[in-house]
Amino acid sequence: MSFLGKLRFKDQTFKLRENAILDATTKLLAAKGFDLITMDDVADEVGLSKPSLYKHFKSKEDLVTEAMIRLVDEALAYLEQQPDTMSPLERLRCLLEWALRVRLGGGMPFLPSTSAHVRAFLTQSLRYVTRALKLHRLLDQVVSDAKRNGELASELPNDVILYSFYSRTCDPAVEYLRLYGKYDDDAIVAHMQSVCFAGIGTRPRS
Amino acid sequence: MSFLGKLRFKDQTFKLRENAILDATTKLLAAKGFDLITMDDVADEVGLSKPSLYKHFKSKEDLVTEAMIRLVDEALAYLEQQPDTMSPLERLRCLLEWALRVRLGGGMPFLPSTSAHVRAFLTQSLRYVTRALKLHRLLDQVVSDAKRNGELASELPNDVILYSFYSRTCDPAVEYLRLYGKYDDDAIVAHMQSVCFAGIGTRPRS
DNA sequence: AAATAACGCTACCGTTTGGTAACTTATAAA
């Protein structure tokens, strides 16, 4: 095996482990939230010791920031992979479904956390802000297109629609429906989409 | 002044202080969330020392539980004070407005927190669960009435409607609209109500 | 085979935080 090959192999395992760490972080973040996670939790989950974590990430904040960045990247990738034939409304419906299924599968919402502390250090990460802004601009365009098509409420400002859309991806109703409502994932997704786009009020008869 | 009078006066100040403590707790809960509050924070906010807090509440969990109970009681009181002439839909609209204005004024949502830890100890408090269940049953009845009147989507199960309704009272979109959207409280309330009942999709022309 | 670099881990540190012991002060009764 060549010298370069060896190096690449090392880099590869390093990257793989980094990904495993981010997976564990994501899972724990979804389950317990930032404040209740300890670095020992993450280390145990991925099968390493705490000091080894710090070889990859220089702080807890840094670790969580990277996990959030990866998540936004996944959302961006999902959006870009959508075929051009989809209508703006379909794009949003599918993105919501994707986000909900990630959550139902143990992932976390890509909405910047409700925690003031988390939001503070996320907004200080240029890399995170750049991606979040890119996602926001893309979706803003989709919303504008959808309104022009008559697919979204033109009487609502774009930001109201967008923030509401984001909030549906991390809506606590999902947890409650799963815990107390005994619905399966498909039913939860369907209901959340229904509520998101048509609300809980009376709908026009089709 | 009589002996009894003195005693009553003492009880009175005791109760007043207890209320002040709960006020401070509520305010801090809304601002920072359970995990980031320290008992010293609460003590400072209300102008006492930490050990004095423990004369009133035997633990942090107990303190927060009492604060949540008081909040549910306020919601119950608000519901019961609504005139009989109101339609079920109006009841829900007004309750949502009340909850949103409490939040915008620095209060907190009455939805059992998203935090697993908080939910765990809340559900272990019989007094809390009793009240929460009472509120839930009352609202369930309101939802049923509203559906019968054709004011809410009859194709949605009651629990989907209820959990979605609860979630709107603690919707992070509110924070984002205030932070980045530059809306005043009235506009935020109006938009949140609009989204809650009619969703973000196209509405029927009136 | 010797030297060295990389890696991972145990054991630890400083700080924070929930909770308490015990001292001080003020009040009220006798």
Add this chain to the structure above:
DNA sequence: TTTATAAGTTACCAAACGGTAGCGTTATTT
């Protein structure tokens, strides 16, 4: 005036957590 009680505070403890120093082990180079 003296004694007993209640309230409030300072000062502290133990546990948990983020983060690190430094050692042992493996693998790589010469």
